[in-house]
Amino acid sequence: MKGIKRGFNGALSQRNFDKLVTDKYTINLSDRKTTDQIQKQRRSRKVNRLTTKSKPIMLTIAITILIWAVMNLIPVEAHNVTVSEKNKANYDVMGEYGYYLSHFPTEKTVIGCYNDRDKTTREASKCTRWGDHNITLPPRSQIKIWLKYFNPFEITNRLAIVNFESNFDENASNPYAKGYVQTLRKWNIPKDIDSQLQWLAKRQKSQGKVQVWKSKRCGYYWKNHNFTDWYEAWEYGVLSCIYRYHYHAYKGMWYAKRWVTTTKFYKEYMFWLK
Numbered sequence: 001m002k003g004i005k006r007g008f009n010g011a012l013s014q015r016n017f018d019k020l021v022t023d024k025y026t027i028n029l030s031d032r033k034t035t036d037q038i039q040k041q042r043r044s045r046k047v048n049r050l051t052t053k054s055k056p057i058m059l060t061i062a063i064t065i066l067i068w069a070v071m072n073l074i075p076v077e078a079h080n081v082t083v084s085e086k087n088k089a090n091y092d093v094m095g096e097y098g099y100y101l102s103h104f105p106t107e108k109t110v111i112g113c114y115n116d117r118d119k120t121t122r123e124a125s126k127c128t129r130w131g132d133h134n135i136t137l138p139p140r141s142q143i144k145i146w147l148k149y150f151n152p153f154e155i156t157n158r159l160a161i162v163n164f165e166s167n168f169d170e171n172a173s174n175p176y177a178k179g180y181v182q183t184l185r186k187w188n189i190p191k192d193i194d195s196q197l198q199w200l201a202k203r204q205k206s207q208g209k210v211q212v213w214k215s216k217r218c219g220y221y222w223k224n225h226n227f228t229d230w231y232e233a234w235e236y237g238v239l240s241c242i243y244r245y246h247y248h249a250y251k252g253m254w255y256a257k258r259w260v261t262t263t264k265f266y267k268e269y270m271f272w273l274k
Contacts, residue, residue: 097147097152100143100152100155101140101143101144103137103270103271104137104138104139104140104143105137105139105140106139106140106141107139108136108137108138108139108167108168109136109137110124110125110126110127110134110135110136111123111124111125111135111136111137111269112124112127112134112135112265112269113127113129113132113133113134113135114132114133114135114258114261114262114265115129115131115132115133116131116132116133116258117130117131118131119257119258119261120261121135121261121262121264121265123269133164134163134167135160135163135262135265135266136163136167136168137159137270138159138162138168139168142168142193143155145193145194145197146197148194148197148198149197149198149200149201150197150201156263156266156267156270156271157235157239157263158200158204159262159263159266160243160258160259160260160262160263160266161181161200161243161259162180162181163262164258164259164262165177165180165181165182166179166180166181166182168180170191170192170193170196171191178191179191179192179195179196180192180193180196180197181196181197181199181200183196183199187199204242218238218241218242218245219238221233221234221237221238221240221241222234222237222238224237225237226238226240226241228241228244228253229241229244229253229256229257229260230257231256231260236260239256239259239260239263240256240257240259240260241256243255243256243259243260244256
């Protein structure tokens with residue numbers, strides 16, 4: 001073709017090749033690419049390289065967004081919770097304490113284990129190791145009865161008592177005690193949950209005044225450290241004293257420690273509080 005120059009070795013320059021291929025009378029049967037095709041190929045490679053490098057970053061961003069979305073849909077504060085209108089309606093069905101009740105299952109459920117050997121708790125649905133005791137959530141129907149005698153804060157602090165005494169079974173018994181909170185048989189408290197909780201509320205109210213070493217009472221530990229059970233002043237100082245008396249006064253320090261440890265497990269499991 002006229003006007004098309006070749007190099008010294010007879011090969012067409014890229015410029016002349018482009019000009020030749022664009023001629024309407026030329027059919028390109030070679031594997032050679034035009035300048036436009038080469039540039040498009042290079043751009044495609046750049047895009048592929050950038051996409052490959054950015055995939056981990058994009059995946060991380062996507063996962064972060066997903067986690068953020070999920071966390072904002074789940075109530076994470078025990079005392080300051082925002083829920084959707086639909087959930088609010090569900091909570092309203094359960095009344096004033098709907099949010100608190102929603103943390104309890106409809107059926108009694110094992111949520112963890114306390115081990116007497118290493119004095120630790122762990123989350124589990126079965127407790128089969130030597131020294132294990134079940135940590136159980138009672139059914140929601142029982143907590144509605146609890147609310148007649150205790151507020152949610154008090155209930156959470158006392159779940160461990162009934163957990164270890166009867167595993168939330170009102171028909172539990174041993175040679176010395178019976179019922180939901182295992183009251184001594186000589187006191188003749190009925191087995192039903194309502195009567196047992198009413199007794200527990202009255203007894204623990206008076207136990208705040210239980211004499212300690214003939215000079216102090218459990219209520220003393222609201223403002224003073226409990227060096228008998230080795231818990232700080234305030235909540236756990238008082239509760240450990242009350243728990244110990246529920247078992248056998250000064251012979252029950254280990255009992256108080258087991259209850260406080262398990263109470264902390266309940267709080268973290270249900271409300272993410274430590």
